[in-house]
Amino acid sequence: MKKALFLDRDGTINEEVGFLHEVEKIRILEGAAEVIKKARQKGYLIIVISNQSGVGRGYFGIQEVEKVNQGIKSILGKEGAGIDAFYFCPHSPDDNCSCRKPSPGLFLKAAKEWDIDLSSSLCVGDRVRDVEAGIRAGIKQGFLLLGDMEGESSKLKDLLLDKQQGPRVEVIKNLREILPKL
Ligand SMILES: [Mg+2]
Ligand SMILES: [Zn+2]
Structure with a gap:
């Protein structure tokens, strides 16, 4: 079985612009390429899991989501930071x-399709729900990236807080902080 680094997309890999659906508006965040590149070298699969409710809300189609995903993949690929797969929820x-x-469905689906050992995998996101979904799927270590979402850390639920043997969630300010944990 393989281990994976599960990354949220908007606000984690690329700048959060609110319902991103145009390739021209992709801005890769500092540290993303470096972290993905190192994780690959350390044997992690790179899996992006994203809520894209803009589809369910009727703001854009699945095709736009896929175009943005391919755009992100191509920009990062040029820096040696390959992404293995994108999964997204199109529902509202x-x-x-x-x-x-925070439902764990896409983590479980990816784990099945890629033969991933969730207990040795990591997840990162800029919302509590990103990390909660990973933990609910069986990941033991999550990272909450606090950019401009200052309110998020107060939303950390009991189940996510450090426990002696339970799942652990660390709050980070920059994606680069996970480099030593890879
Ligand atoms: Mg996000
Ligand atoms: Zn869904």
Whole structure:
């Protein structure tokens, strides 16, 4: 089995612009290429898991999501930071699906399709729900990237807080802080 680094997309790999659907608006965040590159060298698969409710809300189509994903993959690929797969939930919050984070559906799907050992995998996101989804799937170490989402750390739920043997969540300010943990 393989280990994976699960990354949220908007606000984690690329700048959060609110329902990103145009390739021209992709801005890769500082540290993303470096972290992905090192994780690959350390044997991690790179899996991006993203809520794209803009589809379910009717703001844009699945095709736009896929174009942006390919755009991100191509920009990072040029820096040797390859992404193995993108998974996204196209539903709106009202759909009550099992793939929108904090539900663990897409993590479980990816684990099955890529033969991933979740207990030795890591997850990073800029929202509590990103990390919660990973932990619920069986990941033991998550990172909450606090950019301009200052309110998020107060939302950390009991289940995510450091426990002696339970899952651990660390709050970071820059993606580069996970480099020593890879
Ligand atoms: Mg995000
Ligand atoms: Zn969904």
